[in-house]
Amino acid sequence: MSRIGVFICHCGENIGRTVDCEAVTEALKDHPGVAFTEDYKYMCSDPGQQLVKKAIEDNDLTGVVVAACSPHMHEKTFRRACDQAGLNKYMCEMANIREHCSWIHEDRGEATEKAVDITRTIVEKVKHNQPLESIHIPVTKRALVIGGGIAGIQAALDIADGGHEVVLVEKEASIGGHMSQLSETFPTLDCSQCILTPRMVEAYQHPNIKLHTWSEVEKVDGYIGNFTVKIRKKARSVNEDLCNGCGDCQEACPAKRIPSEFEAGLGNRTAIYVPFPQAVPNIPVLDRQNCTLFKGRRKGLAKDACGKCKEACLKDAIDYDAEDTFIEEEIGAIVVATGFQLYSIGREQPEGLKGYGEYGYGEVPDVIDGLQFERLASASGPTAGAILRPSDGKEPKTVVFVHCVGSRDSEKGISYCSKICCMYNAKHAMLYKHKVHDGRAVAFYMDIRAAGKGYDEFSRRAIEEDGAEYIRGRVSRIFRDGDVVKVWGYDTLSQEQVVIDADMVVLATAMRPQDGVRELAQKLSVSTDEHGFINEAHPKLRPVETNTAGVFVAGACQAPRDIPDAVAMASATGAKVLSLFSADELEREPAVAIVNENTCIGCMNCAKVCAYGAIEQREICTVDGHVCGHVAYVNPGVCQGCGTCQAVCLSKSVELQTFTDEQIFSEINALCYWE
Amino acid sequence: MSDAVDTSGAAADGFEPRITAFVCNWCTYTGADLAGTSRLHMASNVRIIRLPCTGRIDPLFIVKSFERGADGVIVSGCHPADCHYTSGNYHARRRFAVFHDLMEFVGVDPRRMTFSWVSASEGAKWRDVVDEAVANVRALGPFEAYRALAPEDAGVAAPAGARVEAEAS
Amino acid sequence: MSEVREVARKLLTDGTVRVIVGWEDARRGARPVFVTDPADTERLIFDTRCVHNLVTYLNPRRDNVAELGKIGLVVKGCDAKAVAGLLREAQLTRDDVVLIGVRCGGVLEEAELPKAASLSPENVAPRCYGCDNREPELVDHLLGESQPEPPRPVMTIDERVAALDAQPLEERWAFWTEQFSKCVRCYACRQVCPLCVCERCVAEKSRPQWIEAPPHPRGNLSWNITRALHLAGRCVDCGECERFCPVGIPLSLVNRKLQHIVAERYGYTVSDDPESPAPIGDYRLDDKQEFIK
Numbered sequence A: 001m002s003r004i005g006v007f008i009c010h011c012g013e014n015i016g017r018t019v020d021c022e023a024v025t026e027a028l029k030d031h032p033g034v035a036f037t038e039d040y041k042y043m044c045s046d047p048g049q050q051l052v053k054k055a056i057e058d059n060d061l062t063g064v065v066v067a068a069c070s071p072h073m074h075e076k077t078f079r080r081a082c083d084q085a086g087l088n089k090y091m092c093e094m095a096n097i098r099e100h101c102s103w104i105h106e107d108r109g110e111a112t113e114k115a116v117d118i119t120r121t122i123v124e125k126v127k128h129n130q131p132l133e134s135i136h137i138p139v140t141k142r143a144l145v146i147g148g149g150i151a152g153i154q155a156a157l158d159i160a161d162g163g164h165e166v167v168l169v170e171k172e173a174s175i176g177g178h179m180s181q182l183s184e185t186f187p188t189l190d191c192s193q194c195i196l197t198p199r200m201v202e203a204y205q206h207p208n209i210k211l212h213t214w215s216e217v218e219k220v221d222g223y224i225g226n227f228t229v230k231i232r233k234k235a236r237s238v239n240e241d242l243c244n245g246c247g248d249c250q251e252a253c254p255a256k257r258i259p260s261e262f263e264a265g266l267g268n269r270t271a272i273y274v275p276f277p278q279a280v281p282n283i284p285v286l287d288r289q290n291c292t293l294f295k296g297r298r299k300g301l302a303k304d305a306c307g308k309c310k311e312a313c314l315k316d317a318i319d320y321d322a323e324d325t326f327i328e329e330e331i332g333a334i335v336v337a338t339g340f341q342l343y344s345i346g347r348e349q350p351e352g353l354k355g356y357g358e359y360g361y362g363e364v365p366d367v368i369d370g371l372q373f374e375r376l377a378s379a380s381g382p383t384a385g386a387i388l389r390p391s392d393g394k395e396p397k398t399v400v401f402v403h404c405v406g407s408r409d410s411e412k413g414i415s416y417c418s419k420i421c422c423m424y425n426a427k428h429a430m431l432y433k434h435k436v437h438d439g440r441a442v443a444f445y446m447d448i449r450a451a452g453k454g455y456d457e458f459s460r461r462a463i464e465e466d467g468a469e470y471i472r473g474r475v476s477r478i479f480r481d482g483d484v485v486k487v488w489g490y491d492t493l494s495q496e497q498v499v500i501d502a503d504m505v506v507l508a509t510a511m512r513p514q515d516g517v518r519e520l521a522q523k524l525s526v527s528t529d530e531h532g533f534i535n536e537a538h539p540k541l542r543p544v545e546t547n548t549a550g551v552f553v554a555g556a557c558q559a560p561r562d563i564p565d566a567v568a569m570a571s572a573t574g575a576k577v578l579s580l581f582s583a584d585e586l587e588r589e590p591a592v593a594i595v596n597e598n599t600c601i602g603c604m605n606c607a608k609v610c611a612y613g614a615i616e617q618r619e620i621c622t623v624d625g626h627v628c629g630h631v632a633y634v635n636p637g638v639c640q641g642c643g644t645c646q647a648v649c650l651s652k653s654v655e656l657q658t659f660t661d662e663q664i665f666s667e668i669n670a671l672c673y674w675e
Numbered sequence B: 001m002s003d004a005v006d007t008s009g010a011a012a013d014g015f016e017p018r019i020t021a022f023v024c025n026w027c028t029y030t031g032a033d034l035a036g037t038s039r040l041h042m043a044s045n046v047r048i049i050r051l052p053c054t055g056r057i058d059p060l061f062i063v064k065s066f067e068r069g070a071d072g073v074i075v076s077g078c079h080p081a082d083c084h085y086t087s088g089n090y091h092a093r094r095r096f097a098v099f100h101d102l103m104e105f106v107g108v109d110p111r112r113m114t115f116s117w118v119s120a121s122e123g124a125k126w127r128d129v130v131d132e133a134v135a136n137v138r139a140l141g142p143f144e145a146y147r148a149l150a151p152e153d154a155g156v157a158a159p160a161g162a163r164v165e166a167e168a169s
Numbered sequence C: 001m002s003e004v005r006e007v008a009r010k011l012l013t014d015g016t017v018r019v020i021v022g023w024e025d026a027r028r029g030a031r032p033v034f035v036t037d038p039a040d041t042e043r044l045i046f047d048t049r050c051v052h053n054l055v056t057y058l059n060p061r062r063d064n065v066a067e068l069g070k071i072g073l074v075v076k077g078c079d080a081k082a083v084a085g086l087l088r089e090a091q092l093t094r095d096d097v098v099l100i101g102v103r104c105g106g107v108l109e110e111a112e113l114p115k116a117a118s119l120s121p122e123n124v125a126p127r128c129y130g131c132d133n134r135e136p137e138l139v140d141h142l143l144g145e146s147q148p149e150p151p152r153p154v155m156t157i158d159e160r161v162a163a164l165d166a167q168p169l170e171e172r173w174a175f176w177t178e179q180f181s182k183c184v185r186c187y188a189c190r191q192v193c194p195l196c197v198c199e200r201c202v203a204e205k206s207r208p209q210w211i212e213a214p215p216h217p218r219g220n221l222s223w224n225i226t227r228a229l230h231l232a233g234r235c236v237d238c239g240e241c242e243r244f245c246p247v248g249i250p251l252s253l254v255n256r257k258l259q260h261i262v263a264e265r266y267g268y269t270v271s272d273d274p275e276s277p278a279p280i281g282d283y284r285l286d287d288k289q290e291f292i293k
Ligand SMILES: Cc1cc2nc3c(=O)[nH]c(=O)nc-3n(C[C@H](O)[C@H](O)[C@H](O)COP(=O)(O)OP(=O)(O)OC[C@H]3O[C@@H](n4cnc5c(N)ncnc54)[C@H](O)[C@@H]3O)c2cc1C
Pocket: A146, A147, A148, A149, A150, A151, A152, A169, A170, A171, A172, A174, A175, A176, A177, A178, A179, A182, A184, A185, A186, A187, A215, A216, A217, A337, A338, A339, A340, A341, A342, A370, A371, A374, A420, A424, A427, A514, A516, A520, A554, A555, A556, A557, A561, A562, A563, A564, A566
């Protein structure tokens, strides 16, 4: 039999004015299971809490109901008081007779009657409360960062500086991401390499950072604080321990005309290569697809067709027979920072995207995208910073910049704004005018979106100081006409057709998530939006968390982001990870779901609705140990306590602690109105 | 206090509807708190049962409420996209859409069941939802039709408290 | 139905399955039969009397059937949907069973089972009209000739549902409470349903007892509402529940109503594709919410 104490608070006059607290006390006094009642002016005050504690001790109370304000206000207070008095804190609940009663009603009779109902309902609930203990989860204090762009680098550095080990996994041969390809960066026009390279080196040399380039995440098991991550180190064919980065192999490689990814196809590289001079680590990879030796092996040649790089390497670091290797890391938290790719707008498109065949990209050599322009403008680029058009190497005198190519055009598959293009277009127009003084820069735009510190000023400068011509309107067609690139557009302000004979056209193509994020997201059990960007846990309040506890997200893999955004997000994930690592154990409220294995039939409908992936299938065995079926299992480390699983379970085989069926059933019954 | 126990079963004059509200902790419960802090006066006929999430709310709660004599119910939680647990309300929305349509098919007046999204900042909306639900159910009268289904020997025991009250008066 | 016999014999002979579950001739129409001896496959039939949804024997509640060994099961289109339902809910793996599908042109109504064989508007099982899966895809073998569409029954289920929909609320309430008040809580509807897979049905749960156990109108209403809801988006319209209900409650009307609801709201029709997610447990951001304030 329960021995429940009911404590009715007057809250000064706040409750007492409309609710007859003595009457409530009187009504509850003889309620079955109630062993003690008391009303008091301020229950939350020190003497009030003392009163509760003393009553628990004196009357051996098994449960406490405080009829007062909202549980959001003082549940913690009274649970703590109970705890101090030796009563399990989950045996204490609040009946909200202030916000939900005295403050919203005028009639004293009605309010008193309702307060009795509310209190009685909670008493009936508490009869079914269970003493619960907090859940403790050990935390492995090592972080995994996936993606070594600026976001990943920043997150890794912050966590490493906080004193914890970081495993940084980058799928390319070097870290740096897209920022390493940029020339100068808005809004300050500082050189991208100059600000990025020191960070890359710092990450590489940091004693707490373990870098795996040319690597990918193969498999992720476990949950917050306790992930096991399998990493595939793709065969580099160059022994990272032996190589000293001298570059002799590249010199020796005969396959020299492979389009360089780093130069966005505007320059060439060898088959064994470091992607760019400042690469970190400065260790080449052998591109087996394009290597003469491997081409020969694929053809089945008896004798290797090449081998020049191996001959050239004085350290004997090159191993043609290297294979992918796997390593496993124990990890406590994961930061996803896989960045973006540009919408390649040619005719060939993945499902759902239509491309922009009418813009001639991929067909007209002087129609390029933003990253290619970055390379043309970069001092370390293929033209050493001179703006020369790809077809004939001439300096273009008229350059057209087209905004929103692919973005904000749901017809063609992408509805969102890529956010950065307005800014980099302005930057490009500016850089061009700085380099080609007599040149003409024309931009076609839909709207100018330059929200950000110094951003509007920046884009105005392109127009007002550098004389870029901005035409509001869309471009309908771009094609080659002899030596010029014809741009057909429409000026929506003057309502006129515009035709421009350009020498070069730069398309600001949409930012899209990286290939393979959906697969990665699946491994991490995080969700992606319809476009493939990683979903944050809450769009406003939890922007860098995902719906999988312990997995965070930073940079352009979450949505189009510029560098300051990406870095801010990265540091935010750093703070989240560090706070997670600040204790040896994670303490969690025991308000989690528990499966009744005796009745669960393993239909896994519960798992389908759990937004946190907290529910997994578990085999059950007979006494003699052979598997005889499966049931659902809720991982208490992951469950957030929403109870959605319980409502979806047909056979009522899963129970959410603190809101069990019995508790709610009793509450409903307590509101029984008739006989 | 006991007369509510008496009148609710009685004829419609002086009828005070009894309504049970199932609300989520994060949005509607907090919205109702805000209505309180803002001193927004509303009808006193609604009793709230707090759940973590609309995702936790089972149609059985509603069926049981009607069985036990409720004249109406309210189910309320976070607006779409605002669910504290990201998607509990989306699951609830489907569950209750189907339930709503089925109940209507079975002949329950849908005005006895109010479904709403009330955010933590919508104290005033909560008041409106409450007042409207009460007005609707008041107009419909007591849910005698459901009560008439009770077994003759009235299998339900009154909650201990109600009985005590009745005796006390 | 020589094809069914042949395939069954082969499956038993080469040891692919240990038992074939199909239909055989009986006095009152057809009846389920378990064949373990290849010689007995001669008993197997398939015609318009084969109304039973044999998938109920795959239901994990019936462990004793599984104990016979790997099953070969003869299925109509509606039955195949039930198999998909079990697969969807991890109650079965595809390798547990060999499905012998039969092209189906509809079956007879219960009362007509002993006699007629060809279908007419008067004798056809109403649910067969408009069936979208008369040639099941999920199966391992698809047998029989292509069949004509079942005739339109005198009154279709949709028409009956529409007639109810057209009535005022009070009349619907009167209709259903009267129907449900007949329920004797035998739970035959549940026992025979291939998708009522629960080892302990919610109706049997105590502490708390959501559904009052004694057969009185109030508990019956809870039970029937709950049963219907539990089958929302899962029911394959095999008609077994109604066929087995000893007191003749028109369960197919409730089931059909729920099919309409999920179809109208979520564009969902139950299929024999186990990969297509069920509507409850899934959601779309823009699901209809006109009933929500
Ligand atoms: C033309 C152009 C000009 C720009 N100019 C500016 C500018 O002037 N100023 C500014 O602020 N911003 C600018 N930006 C935006 C800037 O490039 C991005 O904000 C920034 O690069 C985002 O950093 P990130 O780390 O999120 O992504 P990324 O730079 O894309 O880095 C992601 C990294 O993750 C790696 N990766 C991807 N998938 C995996 C995987 N599965 N496993 C392991 N590693 C993986 C990638 O290889 C890459 O190294 C510009 C962008 C473009 C396209």
